[in-house]
Amino acid sequence: MKITEPEVRYVADLANLKLTEPEIARLAKDMDEILTHMDTLSEIDTSAVEPMAQVLYPSEELATLRADQIIPPIGEQAALANAPLAGGGYYKVPKVIER
């Protein structure tokens, strides 16, 4: 077993994901299979390999610096238009600090 149900609950907690009991059971099974398959990577010796952190291939740079122009931002109203709850120019969330 690569992963147990208590471990699934722990990872769900890290991911801020509320799961139902059937979802936890299903994920334990699926993740166990997938992680077992992922373990095939241990077959390859990568001790002398640098991790690939950059995908972008080098190309001629035309202009790294842009002109110092003022571009109007989208504005508070448009930025908050998709908020489930907003007010006074802010996103609103459930109370975090009790006084």
Add this chain to the structure above:
Amino acid sequence: MSAPASLTSLTIGQVQAGLAARQFSAVELAQAALAYAQAENPKTNAYLRFSPERALAAAERVDRKTGAGENVGPLAGVPIAIKDVIVTKGITTTCGSRLLENYVPPYDATAVVRLEQAGAVILGKTNCDEFAMGSSNENSAFGPVRNPVAPDRVPGGSSGGSAAAVAQGTAVAALGSDTGGSVRQPASFCGVVGVTPTYGRVSRYGLVAFASSLDHIGPFGRTVRDAALLLETMAGRDECDATSAFAPVPSYSAQLDGKVSGLKIGLPREYFEGLASESGDLIHRATNQLKKLGCEVREISLPTTKYAVPCYYIIATAEASSNLARYDGVRYTTRANEDTLSGMYRATRGEGFGAECKRRIMLGTYVLSHGYYDAYYLKAQKVRALIAEDFRKAFAEVDAIVTPVSPSPAFKIGEKIGDPLEMYLSDIYTITGDLAGIPCMSVPCGKTSEGLPVGMQILANHFDETTMFRLADAFEKAGGFAGSN
């Protein structure tokens, strides 16, 4: 004047010719295309919504310019569809997710801006797997897409709606996104052309992020030339995406001369083991056709191929778990009512995401978590370097690589959805190009005895889309799309 009789097989060249000869106006074409697409859509569920006001406004601009004798742009009046993971200002963009059911973006993706500036007419937004995660389009919160060629089968995924719209004739061309094959695999399943350009070739600004080091916007068309035209219009540096490349954009479409004699083609032996026989036969027939065109075809080896699936699903899920953290109930329309902040986060995400997104968030969080990072994520980044190195060595010997797109043609709706690992393994031939960041595309190369389309993949060196398109175009002109010799 009247709109063309057959919208279903229209190419960009035919739209340009029709407008130039005043056979129809852009508004007439847009109206006819919208009416046809809306009437036909229930057969496939390819579109999630239509954007008639925006389409007609764009068409009116084209007609006004035509009337004034101004340059109308290379895509003037061309009806296109946009995958619903690419944001469109004022048009709901759901990413196939309940979480974003009511999300109306305040801006346009750069690719969308550039296509509209060139005269394109956006008919609507297309269905896809939730947040582009899937290989069958069955993970959409708004129902699966049916393959227009075989309605009991999937169109492929995740850009299933865009591929289906182009195949069905409800759009002349379309935009999709590709992270592990999400343009090429549906293109092969539906029998159209689908292109994944070099990483950074097209700005990702406005493409809702899935796995940022793997995400690409790519075009679908019915011909190689149409796909090339869309790509050359969208490509190029964009200040809004720091990873967009500075490399100059050649006119791909101007270089399609059909001459590929002497081009060196590699067939990687690892891609032909365990291939479903009919698909394999069609690919072999296609490579014979390339030989007849004068290409030098030789076997090559890409030895790290067998590790590509685990490598990809570690990196892609790790990046996805970070990118999807933003759907927290604070900014993007949907919130579960809970008394505490953390309870609200957890319930919003638990109720909002579908099963596949949850599975990938969980896998990604696991592989990045304390104690597992080195064994999974760092290891995968090293294997990714080996996969890129395989291609670097291969392109020292050959100009292009030809492979299958998918181990099998379109499967039945429901056939694989219960087995996520099997679904992941079917991505084997398409994920390597994304991991290496090189350009790749799918072109039709015939149909199985059941009439299901099969795609041939062409991969080229980074920023060498020109060679890829020239080979694909020569194959198309030689009748290769029909699978005839």
